[in-house]
Amino acid sequence: MCLAIPGRIEKILESGYALVDYGGIKKKASIELLKDAKIGDFVMVHVGFAISKVDKKEAQDNLRLINETFGSLG
Numbered sequence: 001m002c003l004a005i006p007g008r009i010e011k012i013l014e015s016g017y018a019l020v021d022y023g024g025i026k027k028k029a030s031i032e033l034l035k036d037a038k039i040g041d042f043v044m045v046h047v048g049f050a051i052s053k054v055d056k057k058e059a060q061d062n063l064r065l066i067n068e069t070f071g072s073l074g
Contacts, residue, residue, distance in 0.1 A: 004044035004051060005066065006059035009037060020045060023063065 007020035009031070016032040020043065030049045031037040042059040043050040054062070 002046060003066070004046040004062075006042060006044055006054060006062045008059070009039055009041045009043060009050075012037075012039060018050070020050070 005022055007022040007027075007029070009018045010021045010026065011019040012031075013019060013028065016030055017028050018031045018037065019026055020029045022045075028048075029043070029045045031043070032049070034041075034043065034050050034053060037043065037050060037053065042054050042056055044052045044054055044059075044062070
């Protein structure tokens with residue numbers, strides 16, 4: 001099963017990376033696949049790569065479903 005986790009871009013870093021906030025847990029993720037990604041965007045991250053942008057409600061809904069299924073991530 002593949003799982004992408006929603007997060008919010010907090011800071012654009014060097015070399016095509018961003019600092020992504022997953023509800024308090026902050027990790028570096030590649031934004032190379034999303035050339036128009038910017039601070040404040042909500043993205044779905046799979047194995048360290050932001051693969052799509054989503055709106056805030058979709059990100060919150062996805063995180064709620066993940067937490068209900070697998071337990072709290074944060």
